[in-house]
Amino acid sequence: MLPDWISLDCAAPSESHRQAAMARQAQLTKPLGALGRLEEVAVELAALQATDYPGADRAPVVLFAGDHGIAAQGVSAYPPEVTVQMLRNFAGGGAAIAVLARHLNCPLEVVDVGTLASDAVPGVVADKTRRGTRDFSVAQALTPEEVAFACDAGRRALARQADHQPQLVIFGEMGIGNTTSAAAIAAALLSCAPVDIVGSGTGLDADGRAKKAAVIVAALARHGLTSDAAVADILAAVGGFEIIAMAGAMIAAAQRRWPVLVDGFIVSVAALAAVRLNPSCRTWLLFSHRSAERGHALVLDALGAHPLIDLDLRLGEASGAATALPIIRLACALHNGMATFAEAAVSGRDA
Ligand SMILES: Cc1cc2ncn([C@H]3O[C@H](COP(=O)(O)O)[C@@H](O)[C@H]3O)c2cc1C
Numbered sequence: 001m002l003p004d005w006i007s008l009d010c011a012a013p014s015e016s017h018r019q020a021a022m023a024r025q026a027q028l029t030k031p032l033g034a035l036g037r038l039e040e041v042a043v044e045l046a047a048l049q050a051t052d053y054p055g056a057d058r059a060p061v062v063l064f065a066g067d068h069g070i071a072a073q074g075v076s077a078y079p080p081e082v083t084v085q086m087l088r089n090f091a092g093g094g095a096a097i098a099v100l101a102r103h104l105n106c107p108l109e110v111v112d113v114g115t116l117a118s119d120a121v122p123g124v125v126a127d128k129t130r131r132g133t134r135d136f137s138v139a140q141a142l143t144p145e146e147v148a149f150a151c152d153a154g155r156r157a158l159a160r161q162a163d164h165q166p167q168l169v170i171f172g173e174m175g176i177g178n179t180t181s182a183a184a185i186a187a188a189l190l191s192c193a194p195v196d197i198v199g200s201g202t203g204l205d206a207d208g209r210a211k212k213a214a215v216i217v218a219a220l221a222r223h224g225l226t227s228d229a230a231v232a233d234i235l236a237a238v239g240g241f242e243i244i245a246m247a248g249a250m251i252a253a254a255q256r257r258w259p260v261l262v263d264g265f266i267v268s269v270a271a272l273a274a275v276r277l278n279p280s281c282r283t284w285l286l287f288s289h290r291s292a293e294r295g296h297a298l299v300l301d302a303l304g305a306h307p308l309i310d311l312d313l314r315l316g317e318a319s320g321a322a323t324a325l326p327i328i329r330l331a332c333a334l335h336n337g338m339a340t341f342a343e344a345a346v347s348g349r350d351a
């Protein structure tokens, strides 16, 4: 059973602030619409934040890490021990997201929601009930209780960000094997062929991708995940702790009226699960980038999402969201700081 809070409604954005932001954009000293998506982002954030002055300066990053039993099937180009080794790299400041967060002045919290680590890793919050999921080619990855635990862990992590007074929140993930879990979840949720979703992850070649797709096909059949399967059953059968924690954290963020900037393939699959569990959270999700991972475009389409950038990134860790954040900050700076035609004594458009 999923926790009760998962289905609580998220508020709608402020339509009056949206209208005011659109009216302001029409008065700024530029041809109407000339700042394209930057205008849209500022207006959207104004509506979500219910403010005349949207901003993204306070944007904490929460990175959830978990391990995957399915990694035993050789579906990743890297060994499972990398997940825990990377925990130390996040805490030590050398991982890509650590560099980006530092540069962007974003607080970074790393949460171990289910890695293989048996000891506490300094600088990492441990909130876990089990070390790694079960191999979903031979067993259910998670029990229903473990799914519920992961949802709650996501919400707990979100609640810890309140001190930062977030204007938006960013979620990231780390977990060797998690593109296989994410692809299996997406194939089940979208009722599409795994071969259309499966990508190279950390660097599989064509043979590796074919094997990865075959592992997923067999698992979906084994677990009886047909098109009408319940989301909670899909997550238990082939899910991962960090993916479920992100889905829970997204719903919890939306319930607090905190916009979420969604990262790449894996985070987008968590977003898809979150939206299927609670459709009212969709409006709180902004999409940062299109990953090079094969299935991302399909998942974005299913969410009706149009990400801001496409830089062929395929890292995860929230690195794409962090990379897009300066664009959102600039969109807000323009919205808040540009002069109007009247203020600058510039002639407006001819009728
Ligand atoms: C050193 C290293 C750092 C990473 N940071 C993120 N990922 C990314 O790769 C993993 C998913 O790919 P797959 O499903 O192929 O294992 C996840 O941990 C993801 O966050 C990394 C992977 C590696 C090797």
Ligand SMILES: O=C(O)c1cccnc1
Residues within 6 Å of the ligand: 179, 200, 201, 202, 263, 264, 265, 266, 267, 291, 292, 293, 296, 313, 314, 315, 316, 317
């Ligand atoms: O887009 C992602 O999130 C991604 C792609 C490949 C490997 N890890 C993450």
